[in-house]
Amino acid sequence: MTVSTLDWGTAYRVTVLDLGLACCGVEVMAALEGDRPHDLAALGVEVSHEAGEAHVLIISGTVTDAMLPAVIATYQEMPEPRYVLSVGACSNTGGPYWDSYSVTKGIDQALPVHVAVPGCPPRPEAVLEGLAALHRLVS
Numbered sequence: 001m002t003v004s005t006l007d008w009g010t011a012y013r014v015t016v017l018d019l020g021l022a023c024c025g026v027e028v029m030a031a032l033e034g035d036r037p038h039d040l041a042a043l044g045v046e047v048s049h050e051a052g053e054a055h056v057l058i059i060s061g062t063v064t065d066a067m068l069p070a071v072i073a074t075y076q077e078m079p080e081p082r083y084v085l086s087v088g089a090c091s092n093t094g095g096p097y098w099d100s101y102s103v104t105k106g107i108d109q110a111l112p113v114h115v116a117v118p119g120c121p122p123r124p125e126a127v128l129e130g131l132a133a134l135h136r137l138v139s
Contacts, residue, residue, distance in 0.1 A: 015046045016085075016131070017054035017078070019071060022061025024088030024121040031124035032058075045131060051077035056134065058127075059111075060087035062097055063104040075111055083138065085130050086113045089120040096120075114138075 018028050032040065032047050040047065048054040051074045063071060075082065086107050089095035094105040107113060114137055117130035 014044055014056065015048040015054045016056040016058055017048050017051055017074070018058040018060065019074065020060050021063060021067065022088075022090060024060035024090065024119075027121045027124055028058055028060045028087055028127050031127035044135075051075075052079065054078050055081060056083045056085055056131070057111075058085045058087055059091045059107050060121075062090040062095065063107050064102050065104055066102065068104050068110055071107070072110055081138075083114045083134055084111050085127075085134055086116045087119075087127055087130065088122055089118065092116045092118065 016032065018025065018032060020028055055078065057075055057078060059071065075084070086092050090097065091107050094103045097103045098105055104110065115130050115134045117126050119126055
C-alpha cells in the first residue's frame, strides 16, 4: 500500500493520540512507532502522548463500560477540531465480546467516530489507510 503525503491544509499540527486498550493497540503501535517504510512526519502526522496536543484520537481494542468515562474525558481534553479513528472490531462493535455485560458495544455509542478501521486485528497498513481516509474526509 502506498500512502501519499497528506496535506491537511490546516494551521495546526495534526497529532494523534492512541488509546491502545487491547490487542489492536499493538497493531496501531506498529503503524505509528514501529519499523515503517515511510515517515509519519512526511504524511503530516505526529504522534502525541498528551490529549491536550492531539487532534486525532485513535481508539483501538475493547472499550469496557468501566473504561468509557476515561475515554470520554480524554476526548474532551483534546483541542478542536478533534477526530476519532476507531480501530478494530472491538472498538467498532464490541467484537467477540459484544454480548458481555461489561463491554461498550462500539465507541460510536459514546463519541463521534469519523473513520472506523475494520479487522481483528487490522494490519498496520490498514491503520495508515484509516488516517488517509480521515484526511480525505476533512479535506
